[in-house]
Amino acid sequence: MMMTPNNGSKQYTIAILGGGSFGTALSDISAQNGHQVKLWMRSEEQVKGINQDHINHRYLPDYTIHPSVQASTDIQATLSEADLVLIAIPSQSFRSVVQLAGNALEGKMVISTTKGIEPETFDLMSEILFEELASIRVGVLSGPNLAKEIVAKAVTATVIASEDAELCEIVQKVLHSDYFRVYSNHDVYGVELAGALKNIYAIVSGIGAAMGMGENTKSMLITRSLAEMSRFAVKLGADPMTFLGLAGVGDLVATCTSSLSRNFRVGYALGQGKSLTEAEAELGQVAEGVNTLRQVRQKAVELDVYMPIVEALHKVIFEDFDVSQLVKGMMLREQKTDVEFMVR
Numbered sequence: 001m002m003m004t005p006n007n008g009s010k011q012y013t014i015a016i017l018g019g020g021s022f023g024t025a026l027s028d029i030s031a032q033n034g035h036q037v038k039l040w041m042r043s044e045e046q047v048k049g050i051n052q053d054h055i056n057h058r059y060l061p062d063y064t065i066h067p068s069v070q071a072s073t074d075i076q077a078t079l080s081e082a083d084l085v086l087i088a089i090p091s092q093s094f095r096s097v098v099q100l101a102g103n104a105l106e107g108k109m110v111i112s113t114t115k116g117i118e119p120e121t122f123d124l125m126s127e128i129l130f131e132e133l134a135s136i137r138v139g140v141l142s143g144p145n146l147a148k149e150i151v152a153k154a155v156t157a158t159v160i161a162s163e164d165a166e167l168c169e170i171v172q173k174v175l176h177s178d179y180f181r182v183y184s185n186h187d188v189y190g191v192e193l194a195g196a197l198k199n200i201y202a203i204v205s206g207i208g209a210a211m212g213m214g215e216n217t218k219s220m221l222i223t224r225s226l227a228e229m230s231r232f233a234v235k236l237g238a239d240p241m242t243f244l245g246l247a248g249v250g251d252l253v254a255t256c257t258s259s260l261s262r263n264f265r266v267g268y269a270l271g272q273g274k275s276l277t278e279a280e281a282e283l284g285q286v287a288e289g290v291n292t293l294r295q296v297r298q299k300a301v302e303l304d305v306y307m308p309i310v311e312a313l314h315k316v317i318f319e320d321f322d323v324s325q326l327v328k329g330m331m332l333r334e335q336k337t338d339v340e341f342m343v344r
């Protein structure tokens with residue numbers, strides 16, 4: 001239910017589905033801004049931790065979040081009065097959670113913050129929302145948003161993408177603060193795809209870091225990753241300019257250079273000679289890039305898109321090639337132009 005607090009700005013009721021790192025960080029931002037925040041998670045123990053200690057003991061144990069955040073395992077109660085819903089559930093469970101929420105989402109503004117691709121369908125999360133629900137207003141939030149930095153209140157920017165201009169404005173008002181800035185973009189597909197794709201390259205960067213790559217190599221890798229992900233996305237209908245923004249190059253740089261990124265960490269473990277199973281077990285959280293790699297490699301073959309970095313990583317992760325072959329695999333292929341989307 002919407003109310004008007006003393007300072008005159010509207011106070012919204014925000015429901016957040018998913019109590020992992022990012023759902024918790026989003027609940028903290030929203031509550032800091034004076035909104036009523038309900039956070040849905042499936043673990044009673046974690047609910048207790050949030051409601052009593054204001055700490056997500058499993059995912060963000062070193063941070064205290066705003067005491068007004070109310071957690072619950074009851075999804076219907078969480079959604080009942082919500083004006084705005086933010087979903088931070090890993091892509092492999094996204095559809096099942098949307099189905100569980102069902103009619104309680106109808107008519108609402110629903111924002112996906114998930115950076116992944118559904119296996120089998122190649123659906124992005126906004127597409128799942130439109131498939132599963134009859135009347136909702138959909139947006140996508142993506143950008144360089146490492147959860148631990150957000151809860152530490154490091155200055156951060158993100159992108160809200162939607163064809164619904166009013167929804168973008170509302171999300172900007174709700175989340176904007178002196179440490180969290182929200183930009184808008186109407187290229188929903190490009191913003192959403194960028195968020196999913198960069199995870200693949202964060203894994204490659206993690207491998208490179210473990211192998212001691214220098215700055216030249218790091219720079220080459222990030223720049224060629226940007227070229228490759230934009231080439232793929234443009235083939236699927238995205239706007240290449242989106243990749244020059246926060247959701248593209250911004251998020252790519254953040255996740256390819258930070259050990260706070262789970263995808264980077266999986267890559268780092270692979271670069272140290274660990275198996276994928278060992279790397280994922282050690283992480284204990286979601287690293288979307290592994291599934292995204294599988295989906296994107298298959299789609300690139302189908303559509304005949306040139307993606308040497310994806311191809312090389314696929315060989316290392318799924319075809320048992322030695323990790324030392326990664327850079328060689330990327331370099332052996334034909335040389336291409338530097339910038340592909342020149343105006344002239």
Ligand SMILES: NC(=O)C1=CN([C@@H]2O[C@H](COP(=O)(O)OP(=O)(O)OC[C@H]3O[C@@H](n4cnc5c(N)ncnc54)[C@H](OP(=O)(O)O)[C@@H]3O)[C@@H](O)[C@H]2O)C=CC1
Nearest residue numbers: 019020021022023088089090093114115145146147285286
């Ligand atoms: N962390 C970050 O910095 C950012 C993450 N993202 C994206 O947000 C999405 C979520 O990531 P993040 O929060 O980090 O992930 P985490 O691994 O930290 O947490 C995942 C959360 O989803 C819950 N969950 C998983 N499956 C289900 C299910 N079937 N039903 C109910 N709850 C479920 C988990 O519950 P349980 O603990 O019970 O398993 C947990 O609360 C990802 O797509 C990620 O790419 C986007 C921007 C930044």
Ligand SMILES: O=C(CO)COP(=O)(O)O
Nearest residue numbers: 143144145146261262263
């Ligand atoms: O998307 C993220 C930061 O923008 C988080 O990346 P990881 O999922 O690799 O931790």
